[in-house]
Amino acid sequence: MGDPAIRVEGLGKRYTIGERPGLGRRWLVDAWRPAPAGLRRDLAAMPAARSSIWALRDVSFEVGRGEVVGVVGRNGAGKSTLLKMLSRIVRPDAGSAEIHGRVGSLLEVGSGFHPELTGRDNVFLNGAILGMRKTEIVRKFDEIVAFAGVEKFIDTAVKHYSSGMYVRLAFAVAAHLEPEVLLVDEVLAVGDAAFQSKCLDRIGEVSHEGRTVLFVSHNVGAINRLCSRTLWIDDGRLKADGASDDVISRYFMAGVGLDGERAWPEGVANPDVTEFKLRAVRVRNALGDVTGVIDGRQPFAFEVVYEILEPLPYCRVGVIIETTDGVAVVAAYDSDDVRHSGPRLPGVFTGSCMVPAELLNSGRFMVSVNAGIPRVKNLVSLERVLSFEIFDVGASGIPVSEGRRRRGVIRSRFEWRLEACRETTRTESAVSGHGGAPPASRDRQ
Amino acid sequence: MTGGHPGVIEPRIVRITPLRGSLVPDLRELWEHRELLYFLVWRDIKIRYRQSLLGVGWAVLQPFMIMVVFSVLFGRVAKLPSDGIPYPVFYYSALLPWTYFASALTQSTNSLVGHQMLVKKVYFPRMILPIAGVLSGLPDLGFSFVVLLAMMLVYGMVPGVAVLLLPAFVLIATLTAMSLGLWLSSLNAMYRDIRHAIPFVVQVGMFLSPVVYPSSMVPEAWRWLYGLNPMAGAIEGFRWALLSRGAPPGPWLLVPILGLVLLLGGGVLFFRRVEGKVIDVV
Numbered sequence: 001m002g003d004p005a006i007r008v009e010g011l012g013k014r015y016t017i018g019e020r021p022g023l024g025r026r027w028l029v030d031a032w033r034p035a036p037a038g039l040r041r042d043l044a045a046m047p048a049a050r051s052s053i054w055a056l057r058d059v060s061f062e063v064g065r066g067e068v069v070g071v072v073g074r075n076g077a078g079k080s081t082l083l084k085m086l087s088r089i090v091r092p093d094a095g096s097a098e099i100h101g102r103v104g105s106l107l108e109v110g111s112g113f114h115p116e117l118t119g120r121d122n123v124f125l126n127g128a129i130l131g132m133r134k135t136e137i138v139r140k141f142d143e144i145v146a147f148a149g150v151e152k153f154i155d156t157a158v159k160h161y162s163s164g165m166y167v168r169l170a171f172a173v174a175a176h177l178e179p180e181v182l183l184v185d186e187v188l189a190v191g192d193a194a195f196q197s198k199c200l201d202r203i204g205e206v207s208h209e210g211r212t213v214l215f216v217s218h219n220v221g222a223i224n225r226l227c228s229r230t231l232w233i234d235d236g237r238l239k240a241d242g243a244s245d246d247v248i249s250r251y252f253m254a255g256v257g258l259d260g261e262r263a264w265p266e267g268v269a270n271p272d273v274t275e276f277k278l279r280a281v282r283v284r285n286a287l288g289d290v291t292g293v294i295d296g297r298q299p300f301a302f303e304v305v306y307e308i309l310e311p312l313p314y315c316r317v318g319v320i321i322e323t324t325d326g327v328a329v330v331a332a333y334d335s336d337d338v339r340h341s342g343p344r345l346p347g348v349f350t351g352s353c354m355v356p357a358e359l360l361n362s363g364r365f366m367v368s369v370n371a372g373i374p375r376v377k378n379l380v381s382l383e384r385v386l387s388f389e390i391f392d393v394g395a396s397g398i399p400v401s402e403g404r405r406r407r408g409v410i411r412s413r414f415e416w417r418l419e420a421c422r423e424t425t426r427t428e429s430a431v432s433g434h435g436g437a438p439p440a441s442r443d444r445q
Numbered sequence: 446m447t448g449g450h451p452g453v454i455e456p457r458i459v460r461i462t463p464l465r466g467s468l469v470p471d472l473r474e475l476w477e478h479r480e481l482l483y484f485l486v487w488r489d490i491k492i493r494y495r496q497s498l499l500g501v502g503w504a505v506l507q508p509f510m511i512m513v514v515f516s517v518l519f520g521r522v523a524k525l526p527s528d529g530i531p532y533p534v535f536y537y538s539a540l541l542p543w544t545y546f547a548s549a550l551t552q553s554t555n556s557l558v559g560h561q562m563l564v565k566k567v568y569f570p571r572m573i574l575p576i577a578g579v580l581s582g583l584p585d586l587g588f589s590f591v592v593l594l595a596m597m598l599v600y601g602m603v604p605g606v607a608v609l610l611l612p613a614f615v616l617i618a619t620l621t622a623m624s625l626g627l628w629l630s631s632l633n634a635m636y637r638d639i640r641h642a643i644p645f646v647v648q649v650g651m652f653l654s655p656v657v658y659p660s661s662m663v664p665e666a667w668r669w670l671y672g673l674n675p676m677a678g679a680i681e682g683f684r685w686a687l688l689s690r691g692a693p694p695g696p697w698l699l700v701p702i703l704g705l706v707l708l709l710g711g712g713v714l715f716f717r718r719v720e721g722k723v724i725d726v727v
Contacts, residue, residue, distance in 0.1 A: 011461075015725075085461060088568040091721040097461040107566045114488060116495045121488070128484040129567055 003100075005181050005212035006063040006086065010095030012236075013081050016052045055081040056236045059095070063214060068207040070223030070244060071216040072251050073233035079216045082233065083107065083185045086214070101212070104131060104179025110170030115159035119150055119169055122158055126173045140176045148172035168195055175202045182206060185216045200226065220248050220326035249324040252366055252384060260284070260292035262385045267307060269380045275310040276379040279348070281319070281369050283388045286357075292388040296360060296411065302332075302353040304369060306380075312344045312373065317351050320368040321360075322384070329365065329409050360390045361411035468717045475570050482573050482580070489552070489581035504585035505592050508540040515540075519657045528659045528690050531600050535684075537593055539656040542683045545586040546618045546676055547647045553578030553626025554643055557634045557723060564724060571720045572713070575626040579619060586615070597688075605689040614682040620705055621675045627712030634723045650674075655681050661692070668697075675701035 056078040063069050073079045084090045086097055087105035112129040113122050123144055127137040137144075145154050148169040150161070158166055184203065200222050207213050207226060217223055223230055223244060230247040232240040240247045260283040267277025282290050282305075286298035294300045302319045318333035334340045334351050367386040372378040494500040512533055519525045520532035527535040556574040557564065564571065597604070633639035651657075654676045663671045671677055678698045685693055 088459065088461060089565065090724050092461060092463050094463060096463075099459040099461070100457070102457060103459060105568065111567045112563050114492055116492045117488065121491065125484050125488050128481045129563065129569070131481075131569075134480050 003065050004062040005065045005067070005100050006061075006097070006214065008062070008086075008095070008097045009060050011059045011082070011085060011092050011097055012057040012094035013055045013078075013085060013090060014052045014093045015055050054236050056085070056092075056233075057094070059233070059236075059238045061231060061238060061241055063212055065100075065212055066210045067229065068213040068215065068227045070227035070230040071214065071233060072218075072220060072223060072230055072248065073239075077233045078236040079233050080107075080185055081236075083183050083214070083216050086183055099181055101180030102131075103181045103183065104177045105183040105185075106130075106174050106177070107183075107185045109167060109174055113158060113166070113170060116157055118157055119145075119154040119161070123154075123169070123173055126170065127176075130174060130177050131179070132177060136178075144172045144176050145169075147175060164195070171195075171199055175199070175206075179211070181212045181214075183214050183216075186218065220252070224248055224325045245325065248326070249364065252324045252326075252364075252387075260290045260386070260388060263305075268382070270378055273377075273379050275308065275312060276315070276371060277307045277309065278304070278369060278371065278380045278382070279307060280305040281367060281386050283367070283386065284352075292386070294388055294390050296362060296390040297357055299357045300355050302355070302367065304351045304353070304371075305348070306351070306371065307348045308344050308346050310346060314341065314373050315344045315371065315379070316374055317371040318369070319353055320370060322366045322368065323409055324364045324366060324387075327409060329360070331370075358413050359410055361406060361408050362390045364389050468714045470570065470572055470713060470717060475572065478569050478573055481569055482577055485573065485577035486581045489577065490584050493581075501585075501588055504588045508537060508544045508589050509592065511544075512537040512540055515657055525658050526662060528661060530684075530688055530690050534593075534596055534600055534602065534688065535659075536657065537596060538684050538687055539654075539680050541586060541589055541593060542615065542618045542680050543651055543654060543656050543676070544589070545582050545615075546622050546679075547651075548585065549579040549582035549619070549622035550625055550629075550647065551643055552581055553622060554629040554633050554639060556626070557630045558637070558640070561634075571723070572627070572716055575630040575716070576623060578630070579622045579626055582622075583619075593687075602688060604687050607686045607689055607693070609686075611683065611686040614679045614686060617675055617679040617682070617702065617705070620709055621679065624705060624709035624712040627709070627716045631716050631719045631723060635719070650676065653677070655684075669700075672697050673701055673704060675705045677701070 059078075059082060071079050071082065081090070083105070084107065085092045086099065087103070087107060089105075089107070110122075110126060112126055114125065117125065120141075123141065124134070124137055128134070145151050148165070148171070150165050150169050153161065153165065158169070161169070203213065203215065204226055213227075215223060215227055227244050229242065230240075230244040230251075231238060232247050232251045240250055261280060262282075263280040264278060267279055269277050280303070282303040283292055283294065284301045284303060285291050285294055286300060304317050304319065306317060308315065316333050316335040318331060318335075320331045321329040323329060332353050334353070340351075365388055366384040367388065368383045369380065369385055370378070370382075371380045494503060497503065499506065515536040516532040520527070520536070530538075553575040556578040557571065560574055564574075629639050629643070653671075653674055655663075660668075660671065660677060660681050678694060678701050681692075682694045682698070684690070
């Protein structure tokens with residue numbers, strides 16, 4: 001890493017909260033007041049200190065040429081602020097950064113798209129906005145259109161496009177940008193699953209072309225797949241910087257214990273929800289003990305304790321299980337059991353979700369909780385409130401082979417049937433001779 | 446972009462610091478974004494008359510209709526002097542530079558606020574926006590100019606050699622709109638009051654410029670003050686260059702031009718001063 005492509009030193013950005021009185025005076029008068037930079041900054045900092053927050057503070061890191069680095073963090077942690085500063089959209093309030101090479105930044109797809117213009121016109125306009133030369137756009141035009149799959153509609157105004165076509169065309173332009181340093185933010189949160197994976201593949205290709213990529217996303221699985229290194233930004237500070245799987249599992253497990261219980265004595269719910277309060281989420285083993293360490297050979301249970309404060313026409317409570325690298329395993333709702341649908345009266349309830357034995361493979365899993373009235377209202381939605389671990393004992397009766405964990409998220413024992421097939425010889429002779437074997441038996445091979 | 450040819454790229458370092466950096470705009474960077482400027486202007490023109498029946502006819506019709514009204518009201522009824530030029534030609538030849546100036550000023554003032562989504566998501570020299578706003582008025586001027594030439598033909602007027610100076614007066618109008626646009630677009634981002642003030646300013650400005658009357662009507666004692674308005678010189682000069690009537694522009698024109706240079710310089714500096722902060726308020 002002797003030749004960094006991005007060097008960030010002590011970078012910080014401060015935002016003022018709420019309406020600032022005297023905003024105009026500050027700019028019309030102060031903007032012209034000559035003062036040494038240091039003094040002026042002090043003056044600006046003093047009154048601001050009361051009502052401002054640092055969206056990002058003291059962030060330092062280096063990214064080597066050709067490195068692909070992911071950035072994770074909760075909403076509002078400062079990831080986007082970092083990217084906006086590196087893209088020169090907002091100016092930092094502290095520290096500095098240096099980028100070597102041509103920068104391309106993708107903070108959204110379809111910047112500057114105009115609904116009245118045709119697909120063709122928008123490709124040129126958007127390309128120019130992203131910093132492509134006209135000759136370059138002309139050269140790549142067919143490729144872009146083919147990537148988006150909108151050949152037939154390229155001379156139609158994009159206001160007539162379906163949202164999928166629109167997004168595909170927008171991403172296609174961005175995907176053909178060829179900067180030396182690429183800054184990408186969440187652009188993958190668009191399109192259907194197939195297109196998203198196409199986008200991810202494209203970013204993977206870009207990173208193999210030796211470009212430097214800084215990739216901010218909520219899609220931790222994608223980051224893990226594409227980036228060897230990950231930065232974790234929490235509360236405006238750089239909390240971890242290291243190998244992706246390491247940082248991501250730390251990020252996932254942050255503040256989440258293995259004690260098998262997370263409780264909210266006062267109850268918790270989404271803002272403006274008065275009719276429902278979540279009290280606790282627990283994991284219980286087969287003996288009924290609350291614990292985060294589970295023997296995979298035994299059944300266990302998730303417990304959701306909640307209070308209903310007003311009669312509800314319907315209510316669905318569920319848990320979502322994820323692996324530590326962000327792969328969703330299952331979403332289980334109480335409404336899956338028909339006995340529990342229908343109106344609900346006020347009271348405190350404990351919902352228990354019984355998980356059969358020998359379902360999950362060994363490893364760490366994260367539990368998210370969700371309760372709501374589908375299509376009407378989300379009552380509570382808490383991501384990764386709890387984690388538990390299935391310890392590695394193998395399927396019952398079968399010893400774990402030394403140091404080898406079987407692949408897969410689940411590790412169920414399926415029934416295997418075994419028959420000695422006398423048909424085999426018969427079929428072979430049938431093929432070489434005259435057709436005698438029924439087609440079904442041929443399929444079985 | 447030379448991304449495909451690594452050999453061509455000169456190593457470039459972008460430094461990002463809290464300091465504003467030089468107030469003088471990075472001309473090289475502006476030049477590198479000339480294609481973006483072109484596309485923004487091209488887009489403005491393309492969408493301006495989309496889905497309208499008359500299309501680009503509006504560019505001609507607007508000043509033309511105003512000309513008809515002026516000819517009747519100020520010409521036939523009020524009998525204002527016109528330096529001996531037929532009323533329709535007299536008014537239309539002034540309405541062209543004025544309409545251009547007014548739309549350029551309006552477009553450029555609204556440019557930063559109008560492109561706020563873009564400004565929040567993509568980096569490029571922000572100054573391109575007000576500049577594009579001004580330039581997108583030029584094609585309309587071109588279209589209505591053709592009509593003006595036709596009218597002159599009808600009245601049997603042929604432009605003389607002075608017509609070669611015509612672009613200079615269009616340039617004065619352009620620079621006036623641009624310097625005001627730089628000031629007003631950044632102010633508009635902070636105070637939307639500006640947007641409401643613009644139509645009023647444009648209206649008053651027209652009566653402070655020789656559109657409905659020749660500047661020879663202005664009392665001698667006030668001429669100097671009147672001449673400070675660069676648009677007065679631009680319009681009077683436009684008429685003179687095309688119609689060879691009225692007084693040729695004298696050295697007095699240098700005063701508003703000098704003022705214009707100061708206004709433009711100040712506008713550039715002011716814009717640079719606040720462009721970094723504008724993102725936090727638009």
